[in-house]
Amino acid sequence: MIQIPKGCKDVLPSQAYLWQYLEARARETAQAYAFREIRTPVFEHTELFSRGVGDTTDIVNKEMYTFLDKGGRSVTLRPEGTAGVARAFIEHGLAGGVLPFKAYYFISAFRYERPQAGRLREFHQFGCELYGAAGAEADAEAISLADAFLKNLGLKKVELHINSIGCKTCRARYHQALREYFAPRLSQMCEDCRTRFEKNPMRILDCKVEGCKQIAAGAPRMLDYLCDDCREHFGQVKSLLTSAGVAYTVDPSIVRGLDYYSRTVFEFVSDAAGAQGTVLGGGRYDTLLEQMGSKPVPAVGFAAGMERLLLVMEAENCLPPADMGAMCYLAGMDASSRAKAFLLAQQLRGAGISCETDLMERSVKAQFKYADKTGARFVAVLGERELEEGAAEVKDMRTSSSERVKFGELAEYIKRRI
Numbered sequence: 001m002i003q004i005p006k007g008c009k010d011v012l013p014s015q016a017y018l019w020q021y022l023e024a025r026a027r028e029t030a031q032a033y034a035f036r037e038i039r040t041p042v043f044e045h046t047e048l049f050s051r052g053v054g055d056t057t058d059i060v061n062k063e064m065y066t067f068l069d070k071g072g073r074s075v076t077l078r079p080e081g082t083a084g085v086a087r088a089f090i091e092h093g094l095a096g097g098v099l100p101f102k103a104y105y106f107i108s109a110f111r112y113e114r115p116q117a118g119r120l121r122e123f124h125q126f127g128c129e130l131y132g133a134a135g136a137e138a139d140a141e142a143i144s145l146a147d148a149f150l151k152n153l154g155l156k157k158v159e160l161h162i163n164s165i166g167c168k169t170c171r172a173r174y175h176q177a178l179r180e181y182f183a184p185r186l187s188q189m190c191e192d193c194r195t196r197f198e199k200n201p202m203r204i205l206d207c208k209v210e211g212c213k214q215i216a217a218g219a220p221r222m223l224d225y226l227c228d229d230c231r232e233h234f235g236q237v238k239s240l241l242t243s244a245g246v247a248y249t250v251d252p253s254i255v256r257g258l259d260y261y262s263r264t265v266f267e268f269v270s271d272a273a274g275a276q277g278t279v280l281g282g283g284r285y286d287t288l289l290e291q292m293g294s295k296p297v298p299a300v301g302f303a304a305g306m307e308r309l310l311l312v313m314e315a316e317n318c319l320p321p322a323d324m325g326a327m328c329y330l331a332g333m334d335a336s337s338r339a340k341a342f343l344l345a346q347q348l349r350g351a352g353i354s355c356e357t358d359l360m361e362r363s364v365k366a367q368f369k370y371a372d373k374t375g376a377r378f379v380a381v382l383g384e385r386e387l388e389e390g391a392a393e394v395k396d397m398r399t400s401s402s403e404r405v406k407f408g409e410l411a412e413y414i415k416r417r418i
């Protein structure tokens, strides 16, 4: 038997309500902030990610699903959503349109990682991107949207960590300080870190090798190297968050695993999110769009991992109740009552009431059992007498009470009761 690829998960119909619930809360929150949905392709030209996400990141170097298509072009299954949104924004000339541009998305994303709890090879993200606003209000808006979304899910133990990783100007000084710190320690560090040292020393801070992590723990902190503008920007973000009632901790160790960030970076973390702990991550990325060929457009955004959110929701007891079966199940005793049930079901569906009848030629007892197992709310059994009278006994499965209802009044009756 062919099995599902490692690191992927099926969402079976019995679990789909969890995803629908999560998506509904996300949509609700994004729309409250006047963000609108964007959909971009699952695969893009490989260069989009190697340039956008950054060719010194683990994502680009080790984790991308890259292949040649039949035309010999190198394409990559998206490892994240930001680069695709940025490409679409530029390609459709939206920089010349109404700004700020505010978009949200639900995507599947692909990273060739070692699967474990909360870490998959195909995973799903809810993300938001805000383009055109350089001020701290935009950072605060993105962060407060993320915070509102998590609160909307009922989560209370997820903590917000924020940091600033500065701009091009202050980062040059910081890189210098990092190189001075790491140079005498390089021989104790992994091969990758030696390459990172040359290309982008900040990436060393993101290394997952234990020995490197220990050395990195003593490295200089970006916060101590911020230029005046970046320091002021970060100060404003913090005071806006405080005034909006969004609790945070400044965490100088956040560097994020993608290259495009500048200034504010943030992560919402929880012990219950599996090995990595980050449920949602994001930040400002003021140079990505320009780097991709647009005029300069400041940007900020985030993405939440849906699988990790579900883990955290379970741990915090925030999962919604399972969804119900059909609102009404119409059982039939014989050929003519089954035919009537089929017809009535059509009428009820037309009136907006979900309805099922037997498709398996089961006995009335078995039909009743099915209705009960699948969680139907109302059940009516139709037989010879019911057809003669044009009415049936309708049982409310929640209360076990039942009432005789005329066929023509079924829809009204059910609507009144729910």
Ligand code: HAM
Pocket: 079, 080, 081, 082, 111, 113, 118, 119, 120, 121, 122, 123, 124, 125, 127, 128, 129, 257, 258, 278, 279, 280, 281, 282, 283, 300, 301, 302, 303, 304, 305, 306, 307, 308
């Ligand atoms: P990221 O931190 O790479 O950022 O991913 C965002 C979230 O996706 C993570 O916090 C985590 O919840 C989830 N995630 C990442 N990798 C996996 C995985 N292998 N399995 C399960 N969940 C995972 C980004 O992707 C940026 N594009 C976020 C962003 C948007 N920044 C600005 N705008």
